[in-house]
Amino acid sequence: MTLKPLVIDKLVAKIPVIQGGMGIGVSLANLAGAVAREGGIGILSTAQIGYQEEMFEKSPLRANMDAIKKQFDKAKEIAKGGVVGFNIMAATFQYERYVKRCVEVGADVIICGAGLPVNLPELVEGSKTKIAPIVSSNKAAKVLLGLWKKRYNKTADFVVVEGPKAGGHLGFKADSMDESIENMDNELKEIIATVNAFGEEFNRTIPVIFAGGVYTRSDIDYYLSLGCSGVQMATRFVVTEECDAPESYKQSYIDAKEGDIGIIKSPVGMPGRAIKNQFTERIKHETIPIEKCRNCLSYKHCDRKTIPYCISQTLLNAVTKEPNHALVFAGSNAYRIKEKTTVRKIFEELTQAN
Numbered sequence: 001m002t003l004k005p006l007v008i009d010k011l012v013a014k015i016p017v018i019q020g021g022m023g024i025g026v027s028l029a030n031l032a033g034a035v036a037r038e039g040g041i042g043i044l045s046t047a048q049i050g051y052q053e054e055m056f057e058k059s060p061l062r063a064n065m066d067a068i069k070k071q072f073d074k075a076k077e078i079a080k081g082g083v084v085g086f087n088i089m090a091a092t093f094q095y096e097r098y099v100k101r102c103v104e105v106g107a108d109v110i111i112c113g114a115g116l117p118v119n120l121p122e123l124v125e126g127s128k129t130k131i132a133p134i135v136s137s138n139k140a141a142k143v144l145l146g147l148w149k150k151r152y153n154k155t156a157d158f159v160v161v162e163g164p165k166a167g168g169h170l171g172f173k174a175d176s177m178d179e180s181i182e183n184m185d186n187e188l189k190e191i192i193a194t195v196n197a198f199g200e201e202f203n204r205t206i207p208v209i210f211a212g213g214v215y216t217r218s219d220i221d222y223y224l225s226l227g228c229s230g231v232q233m234a235t236r237f238v239v240t241e242e243c244d245a246p247e248s249y250k251q252s253y254i255d256a257k258e259g260d261i262g263i264i265k266s267p268v269g270m271p272g273r274a275i276k277n278q279f280t281e282r283i284k285h286e287t288i289p290i291e292k293c294r295n296c297l298s299y300k301h302c303d304r305k306t307i308p309y310c311i312s313q314t315l316l317n318a319v320t321k322e323p324n325h326a327l328v329f330a331g332s333n334a335y336r337i338k339e340k341t342t343v344r345k346i347f348e349e350l351t352q353a354n
């Protein structure tokens with residue numbers, strides 16, 4: 001069977017695959033543009049998106065605002081008419097400014113995770129930008145969509161459900177990860193029922209997209225059979241020619257074995273999935289002083305005085321210095337990647353009819 005396009009209101013992606021946002025510096029214009037060109041949805045991560053800008057050290061916020069436009073325009077050029085959007089963490093310091101800037105530059109979609117984006121509908125009001133929250137539980141889906149309905153009489157354009165096999169920050173408890181993996185299909189079915197109920201109330205279809213551990217075409221077919229309209233994949237796109245991360249970062253994926261991917265404690269207060277290395281060993285028993293605060297997270301999500309290490313610094317180090325001494329986020333399937341490929345080859349494989 002051929003894959004059906006992903007239809008989000010009037011926005012259409014030929015292939016129902018969204019490339020998950022990867023910060024810092026992993027999903028920028030080259031990767032997002034290439035994915036969009038192949039018919040998927042390419043997503044730029046706004047997390048310190050301007051780290052390569054000259055003014056970044058002096059004024060990270062300004063550098064990030066500038067880079068949002070530069071990276072988006074470049075991705076759109078590469079995409080040749082394809083769909084490009086942003087991933088913004090709701091926990092970002094001055095989150096509202098990031099959302100407004102992404103709308104201003106013409107984002108096709110905005111996907112918000114790492115916290116519940118309670119005022120997102122208000123921030124995109126009057127624009128063509130489609131919005132999606134990332135949720136990991138039915139409870140979160142109900143609370144957020146209920147709130148959007150009550151406050152704004154609006155609903156999501158689509159919903160991304162992120163399961164516990166994903167890379168990066170996870171919306172699950174670290175000590176019950178295996179249980180969460182076992183329960184995820186049931187949770188997903190409940191979320192789909194909740195989202196469909198909101199869809200009926202608003203007389204529209206709200207696509208549900210599953211993320212976390214999706215690797216092959218049969219994985220995609222499986223989630224479509226559960227009632228999803230598409231999938232979000234991130235890890236699979238890291239070791240491609242187009243991915244914006246440096247070679248050393250990609251090499252750490254190639255070198256990783258199954259037992260090398262594990263759960264870490266992030267100062268954001270959520271667990272994260274990453275490649276075990278010298279840095280992840282160090283943070284088990286050491287507090288790493290903050291070299292410089294770049295105000296990446298809101299005060300509610302980062303207590304500058306008590307955090308064990310700076311999340312921004314260590315994610316930046318992973319793309320600017322030696323990844324082995326930094327935090328390399330990766331999904332549970334990263335060990336399956338054995339060699340570098342291209343975005344086109346991945347799409348050729350995923351779109352081959354079973």
Ligand SMILES: Cc1cc2nc3c(=O)[nH]c(=O)nc-3n(C[C@H](O)[C@H](O)[C@H](O)COP(=O)(O)O)c2cc1C
Nearest residue numbers: 020021022023113166167168212213233234235331
């Ligand atoms: C290196 C890396 C960085 C990530 N950074 C972010 C991020 O900044 N914000 C976010 O919402 N999700 C982030 N994620 C999660 C992905 O967007 C995606 O939902 C998830 O990894 C999907 O699972 P998969 O990697 O198994 O395909 C990241 C994932 C990886 C692997």
